[in-house]
Amino acid sequence: MLEKALVGNNKYWAWIFFLLGVISIGGLFYLYQYNYGLGATGMSRDVSWGIYIAQFTFMVGVAAGGVMLVLPYYIHDYKAFGKITILGEFMAIAAVAMCIMFITADLGQPMRIMNVILHPTPNSMLFWDMLVLNGYLFLNAICGWVILNAHNKGVPYPKWVKPFIYLSIPWAFSIHTVTAFLYCGLPGRHFWLTAILAPRFLASAFAAGPALLVLIAMLLKRVANFDAGEKAFQKLGTIITYAALANFFFLGLEFFVAYYSQLPGHMHTLDYLFWGHEEFDNLVLPMRFSLTIGLVATTMLLFPQIKKKEGMFALSCAMLFLSLWIDKGVGMVLGGFVPNPMGRITEYYPTVPEIGITLAVWAAGALILTILFKIAVTVAADDDH
Amino acid sequence: MDVKRRKFLKIAGLSAVAGLGVPSAFTNLLQGEALASSSGQGNPAEGHKPAGGHGGHGEESTGTQYGMVIDIKKFAEHQGLADRCINACHTEHNVPDFGNPKDEIKWIWTDDYAHGFTEHSQYKRNAGLNELPVLLTCNHCANPPCVRACPTQATFKNEVGVVVMDFHRCIGCRFCMAACPYGARSFNWRNPREKYANGNYKFYKNGVNPNYPTRMRGVVEKCNFCPERLAVGKLPACVEATGETKAMVFGNVNDPNSEIAKVLNSNFTIQRKPAAGTKPSVFYII
Numbered sequence: 001m002l003e004k005a006l007v008g009n010n011k012y013w014a015w016i017f018f019l020l021g022v023i024s025i026g027g028l029f030y031l032y033q034y035n036y037g038l039g040a041t042g043m044s045r046d047v048s049w050g051i052y053i054a055q056f057t058f059m060v061g062v063a064a065g066g067v068m069l070v071l072p073y074y075i076h077d078y079k080a081f082g083k084i085t086i087l088g089e090f091m092a093i094a095a096v097a098m099c100i101m102f103i104t105a106d107l108g109q110p111m112r113i114m115n116v117i118l119h120p121t122p123n124s125m126l127f128w129d130m131l132v133l134n135g136y137l138f139l140n141a142i143c144g145w146v147i148l149n150a151h152n153k154g155v156p157y158p159k160w161v162k163p164f165i166y167l168s169i170p171w172a173f174s175i176h177t178v179t180a181f182l183y184c185g186l187p188g189r190h191f192w193l194t195a196i197l198a199p200r201f202l203a204s205a206f207a208a209g210p211a212l213l214v215l216i217a218m219l220l221k222r223v224a225n226f227d228a229g230e231k232a233f234q235k236l237g238t239i240i241t242y243a244a245l246a247n248f249f250f251l252g253l254e255f256f257v258a259y260y261s262q263l264p265g266h267m268h269t270l271d272y273l274f275w276g277h278e279e280f281d282n283l284v285l286p287m288r289f290s291l292t293i294g295l296v297a298t299t300m301l302l303f304p305q306i307k308k309k310e311g312m313f314a315l316s317c318a319m320l321f322l323s324l325w326i327d328k329g330v331g332m333v334l335g336g337f338v339p340n341p342m343g344r345i346t347e348y349y350p351t352v353p354e355i356g357i358t359l360a361v362w363a364a365g366a367l368i369l370t371i372l373f374k375i376a377v378t379v380a381a382d383d384d385h
Numbered sequence: 386m387d388v389k390r391r392k393f394l395k396i397a398g399l400s401a402v403a404g405l406g407v408p409s410a411f412t413n414l415l416q417g418e419a420l421a422s423s424s425g426q427g428n429p430a431e432g433h434k435p436a437g438g439h440g441g442h443g444e445e446s447t448g449t450q451y452g453m454v455i456d457i458k459k460f461a462e463h464q465g466l467a468d469r470c471i472n473a474c475h476t477e478h479n480v481p482d483f484g485n486p487k488d489e490i491k492w493i494w495t496d497d498y499a500h501g502f503t504e505h506s507q508y509k510r511n512a513g514l515n516e517l518p519v520l521l522t523c524n525h526c527a528n529p530p531c532v533r534a535c536p537t538q539a540t541f542k543n544e545v546g547v548v549v550m551d552f553h554r555c556i557g558c559r560f561c562m563a564a565c566p567y568g569a570r571s572f573n574w575r576n577p578r579e580k581y582a583n584g585n586y587k588f589y590k591n592g593v594n595p596n597y598p599t600r601m602r603g604v605v606e607k608c609n610f611c612p613e614r615l616a617v618g619k620l621p622a623c624v625e626a627t628g629e630t631k632a633m634v635f636g637n638v639n640d641p642n643s644e645i646a647k648v649l650n651s652n653f654t655i656q657r658k659p660a661a662g663t664k665p666s667v668f669y670i671i
Contacts, residue, residue, distance in 0.1 A: 045486075
């Protein structure tokens with residue numbers, strides 16, 4: 001089926017070469033980082049994880065979001081998701097691939113990455129994260145590819161895939177739960193030390209993942225003549241709305257616990273993120289912006305008459321996605337390091353190479369997504385003829 | 386019939402064994418190192434077991450657990466003593482000096498009381514206390530979160546209760562840095578072995594101590610209680626630098642006859658962030 005990705009119009013190839021260009025520039029930046037060390041980034045002794053790990057965390061959520069299509073379609077036999085479910089599975093593949101790239105970019109000694117397998121360490125959550133992420137990649141690759149291949153040949157998909165589909169559903173929850181465990185099991189970081197972190201991660205994932213999918217599916221409708229169907233869009237809108245409501249409800253709980261209990265450790269990071277702590281307030285503007293557009297978008301989505309207008313629906317999905325990206329892909333990880341264990345504050349500024357590498361990973365993800373979606377869309381188009 | 390019965394008994398027996406075995410295997414998994422270190426004269430090869438364990442208020446291990454008492458009043462009496470300790474350590478272990486806070490590596494350093502003891506009350510506290518330098522370093526916790534977090538066992542508790550690093554195994558993921566509640570870990574953001582064109586090291590201003598290795602970039606490092614000195618019967622470099630002042634006392638906290646046990650028994654000491662349940666092995670006399 002891969003040959004279907006090799007046929008396309010000029011716009012398709014321009015897009016592919018644009019992505020390859022971004023990847024190449026990022027590759028050069030990575031070469032520099034590889035030779036110089038991670039000092040090429042803005043990370044420091046105090047903020048020891050930066051934009052790579054933050055993006056990794058966010059993309060795990062996007063990957064897990066795919067389950068919001070797989071579950072209704074395969075468990076509840078929700079027929080309207082018939083065309084779009086494959087896109088959810090392929091989006092998960094691209095997102096997990098990005099996660100693996102971000103983790104690799106963040107390692108001080110990437111050549112030793114196999115040490116995680118050579119010296120398996122079950123008490124480390126990173127070991128489990130490696131297992132669940134690779135497992136999820138494998139499951140989605142199997143399910144997505146085999147089902148699409150059967151579709152392509154016009155035959156029903158083989159029965160042996162069923163267990164893999166069912167397994168992929170709890171597995172999607174596991175990837176984001178284990179990713180939350182990376183953070184919420186650390187005794188010294190109060191901002192992360194909350195039992196609601198995993199549910200919060202899942203809620204934001206189930207809003208952000210499908211929101212991105214809605215946007216991409218709308219794009220495919222315009223550029224590739226692929227219509228997922230109005231019913232599928234509206235149902236996704238409902239899923240996004242409830243997930244977003246849960247997300248902001250959980251965030252509200254964090255605020256209550258911190259500010260009603262008045263426990264300094266619980267308040268400090270929230271202070272830093274939303275009001276500024278001492279004279280440091282780098283993230284206040286983005287975080288307030290994130291909260292505002294997130295709440296506005298969720299409110300918009302609550303009104304069916306707004307959701308039914310394609311432009312408004314797209315706008316609210318884009319706002320929500322951006323809101324959750326800032327919240328989780330920036331504030332969540334950086335906030336955990338501020339203040340540092342001595343109560344002192346170091347702020348973090350990503351460097352040019354670091355941003356270049358990050359953009360390249362996004363471009364690589366977009367490239368994988370483009371190729372997979374191109375195949376899926378072509379198979380669907382062949383079907384219609 | 387008989388065959389079926391035998392099969393059933395076999396399965397029942399196996400499940401019983403599994404039922405008994407799984408929870409204890411799980412407990413072992415979580416307590417691996419706590420048990421290893423409580424076995425006392427464990428052989429050095431056991432060092433690579435994962436650590437972890439029960440909460441902070443549980444039973445004490447009985448094996449060797451090296452620890453340290455730091456008397457901050459004595460440091461106030463002897464001006465410059467803290468700096469001499471830091472220098473002794475950083476020279477001994479070839480700790481590079483990059484000359485900027487972003488790339489900084491430190492094994493032992495000073496801060497004031499308010500920042501060293503963030504979780505102790507600062508309310509109506511003696512104002513003079515913050516004038517004194519407080520030496521901060523790795524606490525060599527009896528229950529170290531960094532060891533629990535490490536995905537490759539590159540950091541582990543050795544047979545004498547010291548949390549050490551295997552620089553050659555570390556992948557540089559920095560999970561241990563996020564896990565440490567004391568900010569005791571540093572990362573080699575760049576190559577510490579970098580040289581000028583004339584062959585001189587850029588970041589080892591006083592040359593390299595041949596008795597301790599230098600590091601490559603991309604690995605984490607921290608205080609290790611000087612195993613290379615302990616092995617030849619010497620005290621850690623910082624403790625030696627305090628000389629006769631008794632500002633630092635080092636020894637096995639689990640040996641009731643050791644000097645440190647006597648100091649702990651006869652003084653009121655505090656630890657950093659006791660609520661984290663890490664059971665720090667560094668104690669302070671304030």
